[in-house]
Amino acid sequence: YQNLFRAVLQRHEVRETETVHPQIMIWGTLEARVQGADLVILGGLNDGTWPAQPPPDPWLNRAMRKAAGLLLPDRKVGLSAHDYQQAVAAPRVVLSRALRGAEAETVPSRWVNRLVNLMEGVPDRQGPQALALMRSRGQVWLDRAVAFDTPVAPVPPAPRPSPRPPVGVRPKRLSVTEIKTLIRDPYAIHARHILRLRPLDPLRPEADPRLRGTVLHEILERFVREGGGQGGGQDALLAITDQVLADRVAWPLARAIWRARIEKAAAAFLAFSANTGGHPVLIEAKGAVTLPGLDFTLTGKPDRIDLLADGRLMLIDYKTGAPPSAKQQKHFDKQLYLLAAMAERGGFAELGPTEVAELVFVGLKAELKLSQTTLVGGEIDDIWEEFTQLIASFAKADQGYTARRAMEKQTDVS
Known part of the structure; x- marks a missing residue:
C-alpha cells in the first residue's frame, strides 16, 4: 500500500511558493484568473507551452469522443485563450518567450502571432508603429539581460588559496596516510588540523568505500592474529568474514557482495600469506x-x-x-x-x-x-x-x- 500511495502522489506536481520579494508573485494560469496586478509578465508564449499540446488519446479520436459526449481537447485551448485574454488586459504587460528550446527553434504562440498580424494589418491606425514601439521597449530589457553576462572588463582569475597561519598553530603531528594529502592538497591539512573542520556524518548512512575498507582490515587483522598468517584455512577466513559482516554491515546486499569478493580472492591471499x-x-x-x-x-x-x-x-x-x-x-x-x-x-x-x-x-x-x-x-x-x-x-x-x-x-x- 505504501508504494501504491507514493506512486499516486508522484503523478502530480505541487508547486511551493517562494517569497522572492513582497511585491513579486509567481502565478500559474489558475491563480491569475482570480487575481490581478499592475504589471504582468506573461512567460512561455510558445506554441506547445501556451497553449499546451493536447494529450494524445490512443483510445478515442475526436469523432468518437464527441459521439460519446466527452469534452474535446479544444476546450482546454479555449480556456488557455481565455486566460491569455484576461492577463493581457492588465495595465502594463510584458510578453516574453524563448526563441530556442532544448533541441530546436520554437514557434511563437498563436496568441502572439495573432496580435502581431493584427497590428501589422492596420497601418491606417498606426499599428506597425505601435508594434515597433512595443519591440523597442522590450529590447531595452533584452539588452540589460545580455549586459549581465558581458563583463565590462576582463576579470582576472582568483588566486589559488594558500593560507599561511602562524607557525605556532601548524600541526605538530601527522600520520603517514596524511602525508599524501600534505603533498597533493596541503589546504586539506589546513582545514582539518588548523581550522578543525570535519565532514558531517550522513543523515542516511550507506555502505560506502570507507566502511568497506574498515571491514576488510578488521577481517584480515582478526584472521592473522588467530594464526591465519601462517597458512590458515579458507573456512576460517570466511567464518571471520561472516562474523564481522554481521556485526558491522547492516545492508544485506552489501554483505553479500563484499563476502563474494573476499571469497573470490581468499585462495590467492592465503597462498601469498603463507609464502x-x-x-x-x-x-x-x-x-x-x-x-x-x-x-x-x-x-x-x-x-x-x-x-x-x-x-x-x-x-x-x-x-x-x-x-x-x-x-x-x-x-x-x-x-x-x-x-x-x-x-x-x-x-x-x-x-x-x-x-x-x-x-x-x-x-x-x-x-x-x-x-x-x-x-x-x-x-x-x-x-x-x-x-x-x-x-x-x-x-x-x-x-x-x-x-x-x-x-x-x-x-x-x-
Missing part, C-alpha cells in the same frame, strides 16, 4: 618517530609486518582498490616507505630499529593484486630526507597551505 618467507610480528600496532629539531612527530599504524628469515622486515598494506604504482609510491603515496623509515629508526617499540627488505601492497578488489617493492641500499634514507625537507618547509612562516597543488584527477576531493 611471504616470514611470519607476522606486528599487526595494526601504532608507532611514532620525532623529527629532531623540527618539533614534529610522524605516526603510523601498519596493517602487518612480517619478520623474514634473514632478520629483516616485510611491510604489508591492504587496499580495497588498486595499489598505487611505483612512481606514485615514490612521489605521492609514500605511506609504506615512511613506515619502513619509522621501523628502521625504532619507531615501533615492539621491534626496535630493524632493516626493512620489502614493501607489499595487497589489493583486494575483485581479485588479489600485489605490488611488491624490493628496497635497495639508501633508498629509505633518500625518502626520509625528502620527507624531512617537506616538513621543514611547512615550519617556515612564508610557506602556505596551497589548495589542490598536485591532485591526481580534477574530480578528486580531499
Whole structure:
C-alpha cells in the first residue's frame, strides 16, 4: 500500500511558493484568473507551452469522443485563450518567450502571432508603429539581460588559496596516510588540523568505500592474529568474514557482495600469506618517530609486518582498490616507505630499529593484486630526507597551505 500511495502522489506536481520579494508573485494560469496586478509578465508564449499540446488519446479520436459526449481537447485551448485574454488586459504587460528550446527553434504562440498580424494589418491606425514601439521597449530589457553576462572588463582569475597561519598553530603531528594529502592538497591539512573542520556524518548512512575498507582490515587483522598468517584455512577466513559482516554491515546486499569478493580472492591471499618467507610480528600496532629539531612527530599504524628469515622486515598494506604504482609510491603515496623509515629508526617499540627488505601492497578488489617493492641500499634514507625537507618547509612562516597543488584527477576531493 505504501508504494501504491507514493506512486499516486508522484503523478502530480505541487508547486511551493517562494517569497522572492513582497511585491513579486509567481502565478500559474489558475491563480491569475482570480487575481490581478499592475504589471504582468506573461512567460512561455510558445506554441506547445501556451497553449499546451493536447494529450494524445490512443483510445478515442475526436469523432468518437464527441459521439460519446466527452469534452474535446479544444476546450482546454479555449480556456488557455481565455486566460491569455484576461492577463493581457492588465495595465502594463510584458510578453516574453524563448526563441530556442532544448533541441530546436520554437514557434511563437498563436496568441502572439495573432496580435502581431493584427497590428501589422492596420497601418491606417498606426499599428506597425505601435508594434515597433512595443519591440523597442522590450529590447531595452533584452539588452540589460545580455549586459549581465558581458563583463565590462576582463576579470582576472582568483588566486589559488594558500593560507599561511602562524607557525605556532601548524600541526605538530601527522600520520603517514596524511602525508599524501600534505603533498597533493596541503589546504586539506589546513582545514582539518588548523581550522578543525570535519565532514558531517550522513543523515542516511550507506555502505560506502570507507566502511568497506574498515571491514576488510578488521577481517584480515582478526584472521592473522588467530594464526591465519601462517597458512590458515579458507573456512576460517570466511567464518571471520561472516562474523564481522554481521556485526558491522547492516545492508544485506552489501554483505553479500563484499563476502563474494573476499571469497573470490581468499585462495590467492592465503597462498601469498603463507609464502611471504616470514611470519607476522606486528599487526595494526601504532608507532611514532620525532623529527629532531623540527618539533614534529610522524605516526603510523601498519596493517602487518612480517619478520623474514634473514632478520629483516616485510611491510604489508591492504587496499580495497588498486595499489598505487611505483612512481606514485615514490612521489605521492609514500605511506609504506615512511613506515619502513619509522621501523628502521625504532619507531615501533615492539621491534626496535630493524632493516626493512620489502614493501607489499595487497589489493583486494575483485581479485588479489600485489605490488611488491624490493628496497635497495639508501633508498629509505633518500625518502626520509625528502620527507624531512617537506616538513621543514611547512615550519617556515612564508610557506602556505596551497589548495589542490598536485591532485591526481580534477574530480578528486580531499
